[in-house]
Amino acid sequence: MRLNELLAYKDFVIQCHDNPDADSIATAYGVYKYLRAYGKKARIIYSGSRRITKSNLVLMVKELNIPIEYVEKLDKPEILVTVDCQYGEGNVSRFEAENIAIIDHHRDCGREADYKEVRSNYASCATVLYAMFLEEGFDIRSDKSLSTALYYGLYSDSNGFGEMKHPYDIDLMEDLKVDEYIFERLKNSNFSLEELETAGIALIRYIYDEENHFAIVRANPCDPNILGLISDLVLQVDCIESCIVFCELDGNYKLSVRSCLRDAKASDIAIYITEMIGNGGGHNKKAGGFIKGTKFSELYKNQNLENYLITRMKEYFLSYCVIDSKKDKLDVTNMKKYIKLPVTVGYVKSIDIEPSDTEMIIRTLEGDVTIRAQDDIYIMIGISGEAYPISKDKFIDRYTAKEEPFYAELDYAPKVKNRITGESKNLLPHAKSCIPTSKSIIYAKQLDKTTKVFSKWDYEDYMLGCANDYIACRDSDAQDIYIIKKEIFDKTYKLFESNSGEKK
Ligand SMILES: [Mn+2]
Incomplete structure (x- = not known):
């Protein structure tokens, strides 16, 4: 879906998920500004059992002049745009509408809609909208109020820019000029005293695994930002090298992951522990994740999440091997030669x-x-x-x-x-x-186990190869080792046959 497709309509209602957060409000505000710029009628609404009371959100709405309304009923609009959520899902009150549009960054729940843009690999819905604005050539940089809203939306959803997922997230952060004074105030009215207490209680309930030096912490239901605050602190403990802090929210789980291990990025841990039951992602040191409650109980019937996470973390540390190109040489005796197509x-x-x-x-x-x-x-x-x-x-x-x-x-x-x-x-x-040219010859073989390669080119950061990806080295240098993803390998290499026609 492109934003300009919406311009075929006149009368819009933009809906945030129930109990809206900064990202949802920011995205709704962005869609509102876009539609208004084209002379459309638009309202921003939310519903559900709770009204906005969190001090940062009250401040955001007031300082940035965001015309959001709380409603219990809604007259059927020409088109309803749900942002930061998917129409029909449990976290957003359902209203009748002639047409439905969805803009979101959560996992695609497979809902039908007339228009739909779900980019699950973005840290915030504000980023999805930012990218869509760029695609339209719609100027947002000159609108400081909107820039500040989108920036703060990403800030909140990425745990203070710590859990960014997509290059567009970084682009947004670097590109938009914000009202520093308002942003500073929003940032510093993030937690309530009760939430401070939630963090304190969670901290004294840690579980520590001595063998692998990780910690698991269960927090009471709370704003995901609190999870980030707790995990940042837990990782600073001398013996803890990675940690997961989680809480239950409306039957699902939110996770914050931290790692200071060179050979286990937080993002990879987050992806591994949420495999099949949710999604995860982020960066080397900080990442986040989501586990769908129904999926979890379906696959791990009698387990509680704490035990699952402990088992899964132990499995993770056994699941991969590491190749260090400064020390290790690939044994090419059982590898075939390939040439670039x-x-x-x-x-x-x-x-x-x-x-x-x-x-x-x-x-x-x-x-x-x-x-x-x-x-x-x-x-x-x-x-x-x-x-x-x-x-x-x-x-x-x-x-x-x-x-x-x-x-x-x-x-x-x-x-x-x-x-x-x-x-x-x-x-x-x-x-x-x-x-x-025909000189690009490599040795390669398919991996049967997850392998992390610290290559000559970027020694700080490993390249991750999963089973079926290829590990390769130049035929002239057994230490120039790298990973080639299966999809790319299949499209770019073929088996090398020497002049005699014999396969090597
Ligand atoms: Mn969001």
């Missing part, structure tokens, strides 16, 4: 983007990589939009450069950001095509 990929000369010596960040779905613009540094763009630096020598050796521009349809187009000015540029318009 002549699939067109893209490249950009770093100095075509910024002057020589400029520090810049390459931002892709896989994360940020910092490089310095140099005559001899190029940036490669793969078929799925993965972007990474390569030296000019290696480029010339492994690819045949073409003059044609490179184009690809991507989920997130890779960008480079000037580290000093903060200005970001889309890489695609600068990209030219190239084709791998």
